[in-house]
Amino acid sequence: MFEFTLDATCGPARAGTLVLPHGTVETPAFMPVGTQGTVRTLSPADLHAVGAELVLANTYHLHVRPGEGVVARLGGLHRFMSWDRPLLTDSGGFQVFSLEGFRRVDDDGVEFQSHVDGGRRHLTPERATEIQWTLGADIAMAFDHVVPGGADEATARDAMERTLRWLGRCAKRHAELKERWTDGKMERSFPRSNVPSVPQTLWPILQGGTHLALREEGLRRICDLDSWTGLAIGGLSVGEPKPLMYEMLASLEPRLPPAGPRYLMGVGFPEDLVAATERGIDLFDCVAPTRNGRNGSAFTPDGPVNIRNAEHREDARPLDATCDCETCTTFSRGYLRHLFVAEELLGLRLLSLHNVRFLIRLAAAMRAAIRAGTFPRWAAEWRHRYTRSD
Amino acid sequence: MFEFTLDATCGPARAGTLVLPHGTVETPAFMPVGTQGTVRTLSPADLHAVGAELVLANTYHLHVRPGEGVVARLGGLHRFMSWDRPLLTDSGGFQVFSLEGFRRVDDDGVEFQSHVDGGRRHLTPERATEIQWTLGADIAMAFDHVVPGGADEATARDAMERTLRWLGRCAKRHAELKERWTDGKMERSFPRSNVPSVPQTLWPILQGGTHLALREEGLRRICDLDSWTGLAIGGLSVGEPKPLMYEMLASLEPRLPPAGPRYLMGVGFPEDLVAATERGIDLFDCVAPTRNGRNGSAFTPDGPVNIRNAEHREDARPLDATCDCETCTTFSRGYLRHLFVAEELLGLRLLSLHNVRFLIRLAAAMRAAIRAGTFPRWAAEWRHRYTRSD
Numbered sequence: 098m099f100e101f102t103l104d105a106t107c108g109p110a111r112a113g114t115l116v117l118p119h120g121t122v123e124t125p126a127f128m129p130v131g132t133q134g135t136v137r138t139l140s141p142a143d144l145h146a147v148g149a150e151l152v153l154a155n156t157y158h159l160h161v162r163p164g165e166g167v168v169a170r171l172g173g174l175h176r177f178m179s180w181d182r183p184l185l186t187d188s189g190g191f192q193v194f195s196l197e198g199f200r201r202v203d204d205d206g207v208e209f210q211s212h213v214d215g216g217r218r219h220l221t222p223e224r225a226t227e228i229q230w231t232l233g234a235d236i237a238m239a240f241d242h243v244v245p246g247g248a249d250e251a252t253a254r255d256a257m258e259r260t261l262r263w264l265g266r267c268a269k270r271h272a273e274l275k276e277r278w279t280d281g282k283m284e285r286s287f288p289r290s291n292v293p294s295v296p297q298t299l300w301p302i303l304q305g306g307t308h309l310a311l312r313e314e315g316l317r318r319i320c321d322l323d324s325w326t327g328l329a330i331g332g333l334s335v336g337e338p339k340p341l342m343y344e345m346l347a348s349l350e351p352r353l354p355p356a357g358p359r360y361l362m363g364v365g366f367p368e369d370l371v372a373a374t375e376r377g378i379d380l381f382d383c384v385a386p387t388r389n390g391r392n393g394s395a396f397t398p399d400g401p402v403n404i405r406n407a408e409h410r411e412d413a414r415p416l417d418a419t420c421d422c423e424t425c426t427t428f429s430r431g432y433l434r435h436l437f438v439a440e441e442l443l444g445l446r447l448l449s450l451h452n453v454r455f456l457i458r459l460a461a462a463m464r465a466a467i468r469a470g471t472f473p474r475w476a477a478e479w480r481h482r483y484t485r486s487d
Numbered sequence: 488m489f490e491f492t493l494d495a496t497c498g499p500a501r502a503g504t505l506v507l508p509h510g511t512v513e514t515p516a517f518m519p520v521g522t523q524g525t526v527r528t529l530s531p532a533d534l535h536a537v538g539a540e541l542v543l544a545n546t547y548h549l550h551v552r553p554g555e556g557v558v559a560r561l562g563g564l565h566r567f568m569s570w571d572r573p574l575l576t577d578s579g580g581f582q583v584f585s586l587e588g589f590r591r592v593d594d595d596g597v598e599f600q601s602h603v604d605g606g607r608r609h610l611t612p613e614r615a616t617e618i619q620w621t622l623g624a625d626i627a628m629a630f631d632h633v634v635p636g637g638a639d640e641a642t643a644r645d646a647m648e649r650t651l652r653w654l655g656r657c658a659k660r661h662a663e664l665k666e667r668w669t670d671g672k673m674e675r676s677f678p679r680s681n682v683p684s685v686p687q688t689l690w691p692i693l694q695g696g697t698h699l700a701l702r703e704e705g706l707r708r709i710c711d712l713d714s715w716t717g718l719a720i721g722g723l724s725v726g727e728p729k730p731l732m733y734e735m736l737a738s739l740e741p742r743l744p745p746a747g748p749r750y751l752m753g754v755g756f757p758e759d760l761v762a763a764t765e766r767g768i769d770l771f772d773c774v775a776p777t778r779n780g781r782n783g784s785a786f787t788p789d790g791p792v793n794i795r796n797a798e799h800r801e802d803a804r805p806l807d808a809t810c811d812c813e814t815c816t817t818f819s820r821g822y823l824r825h826l827f828v829a830e831e832l833l834g835l836r837l838l839s840l841h842n843v844r845f846l847i848r849l850a851a852a853m854r855a856a857i858r859a860g861t862f863p864r865w866a867a868e869w870r871h872r873y874t875r876s877d
Contacts, residue, residue, distance in 0.1 A: 133825070133829045133831055134822075134825065135826060135829075135831045135833050137831065137832060137833070138832045138833060138836075139833065140813070140817075140833060140836075140837070141817065142813065142817075158829075162825070162828065162829055163800065163821075163825045163828070163829075167800060167801055167821065167825075170801050170803075171801060171803055171819055171821045171822065172803065172819075176819075177819070177821075177822055177825075178822070179817045179818055179822070410553065410557060411557055411560050411561060413560075413561055413562065423530070423532065427530075427531065427532075427569045428569055429561055429562075429566075429567070431553075431557065431561045431567075432524075432561065432567055432568070432569070435523070435524065435552070435553045435557075435567075436525060438552065438553070439523045439525075439548075439552055439553075441523055441525045441527065442527060442528045442832060442835060442836070443525050443527070443528060443529065443530060445832060446528075446530070446832070446836070447530070
């Protein structure tokens with residue numbers, strides 16, 4: 098369980114297979130984001146239809162509402178969401194540091210204000226680990242300290258050092274929970290009602306801002322700590338220039354352990370998926386497809402389309418003629434535009450559905466090109482078409 | 488085409504089959520309302536899944552936005568909405584008289600203010616008929632003058648007389664359009680690109696407020712004018728007490744022509760469907776299932792449930808254990824409550840889907856009881872369970 102097999106490589110780009118308790122994920126893979134235990138506007142049947150193999154949910158949001166106890170008593174996160182395939186929970190670190198409102202960080206953890214009721218809450222590495230254990234996703238993430246994209250080296254080092262110390266505490270608590278669970282001595286307060294025969298795995302998150310030396314040091318120290326089943330790169334795509342992110346990934350790539358999948362958190366847009374896959378990344382998540390979809394912006398092979406534009410008024414063509422999703426095989430651009438102009442909720446769902454399908458098909462196309470050994474040419478052609486302005 | 492067969496009766500209650508150009512409708516039947524060419528939050532696949540056989544769209548709304556010309560150039564209303572089963576368009580009379588803003592009625596028609604851009608528009612019986620012909624639904628409705636539930640007899644008579652004069656003009660224009668279409672001489676401005684071999688039919692609307700003598704006179708004069716393929720009762724469920732509506736239906740029932748389906752417009756709630764079917768009604772439409780669904784209110788055999796209530800917080804049971812819809816076979820009440828409390832759009836769709844399925848299953852259950860000759864007992868038991876407060 099949690100085995101990752103490299104099926105093919107093409108330069109730094111990799112095609113792999115990750116086996117998880119709830120199913121198998123073929124990489125490169127895009128994970129739709131179900132922040133509050135639902136991928137906005139999409140049902141589990143929709144997610145199956147678009148070929149999602151792994152879905153992300155947020156520990157912070159589910160802890161604040163409805164509470165991990167409620168989720169557990171309703172059968173755990175899989176049963177709660179009615180999602181039978183693999184799940185990953187973010188640790189809450191990113192949310193605690195990016196949402197508005199009061200927060201106080203010390204070495205113990207973070208005190209912050211709930212965005213729902215304004216009440217004070219406290220998260221520590223141990224609590225974040227326990228909450229994720231209770232939710233019962235296939236993959237849990239370590240609790241991390243995220244700094245803004247432009248943070249100076251001292252700030253970034255401070256957060257990286259803290260994230261490393263916290264990683265040790267997450268791993269310790271996770272090992273204890275796993276041991277008690279394996280021994281059948283699991284406390285009643287940490288049920289894992291929905292998981293088959295193997296407990297969840299924990300992945301570390303590499304921080305270090307945009308300071309390459311820090312990132313390299315952090316990576317070394319993470320790998321020294323344990324042999325992980327996967328590794329995430331956090332704190333990128335948080336406001337820094339895109340070329341800087343690409344440079345960082347290219348420099349880190351030769352130093353990344355080849356054994357597990359590499360997950361670039363919070364990325365991204367179609368062009369970012371291609372650029373990061375070229376730099377050895379295997380897993381992605383981002384709210385862009387659903388958020389942009391709700392704003393009327395659709396991904397197509399010829400670049401983004403704003404469906405509200407007047408030019409689509411009487412356009413009988415599908416949104417994306419190459420796409421096999423329900424939206425593109427059923428409706429005209431003219432009808433989709435009407436739904437947005439008339440503020441009909443169906444439009445939000447149809448564009449979200451297409452955008453998620455677009456990224457999942459993009460990942461599948463990259464995988465095919467990597468296996469065929471033609472990825473560099475494929476990527477050049479894809480980029481040419483996507484960025485060409487007609 | 489447009490043939491209505493009575494399959495069984497049980498007292499005044501009827502089970503029938505209506506054949507329309509785009510398919511067959513078994514009655515009693517509930518029509519979901521797709522005001523702007525979409526049943527709010529539901530896709531055509533959802534409507535198929537819940538067993539909808541006939542969908543209503545609004546002439547007023549589609550005329551104002553996107554305009555019937557746009558709909559026609561995108562292939563007509565069926566293709567526009569991607570709905571391949573029967574459609575009915577309301578004439579716009581109800582909307583013109585019930586929406587806010589300026590309006591001026593004279594015998595020619597109604598001048599009113601568009602709710603979209605505030606611009607002055609003009610609808611006449613001829614225009615309403617032409618617009619509906621252009622949209623291309625299976626059934627078009629005559630343009631009518633609706634008065635509020637409490638209107639006095641003079642006001643109600645005035646509107647009824649006008650509605651009758653307008654009916655003659657609608658029928659004349661409809662016959663002209665149909666003749667030209669049959670002769671292959673249809674003007675380019677009235678395409679019917681999406682219809683098979685038979686043009687649409689036109690149904691009259693009976694008005695008369697809550698004044699029974701007026702209603703009886705109106706009914707006589709409508710039946711004298713032509714032999715219609717169906718007949719609608721309008722101007723009920725517009726603010727008058729429910730017992731008054733039931734009384735009106737019971738008194739009218741023996742005088743209704745037995746040949747075509749009887750459509751009670753804008754009704755309704757589950758208890759209204761049962762009460763009106765007991766009084767000889769065959770067809771219904773109402774926004775209640777989708778509007779209430781979006782507000783968190785769900786129909787169940789034990790009466791309405793407000794899913795936001797705290798009692799559902801950890802309730803693992805389905806919304807309606809007797810229901811076969813996606814919502815009830817997939818999700819717990821606890822999860823549905825979470826979606827509403829967290830303001831997730833998926834919740835709006837899931838409750839709308841269930842509520843529409845509930846009314847369609849209710850109509851099917853009534854049909855079965857009518858065919859079995861057990862409808863009075865069935866209705867008494869249904870009502871007992873639905874209204875019993877536990």
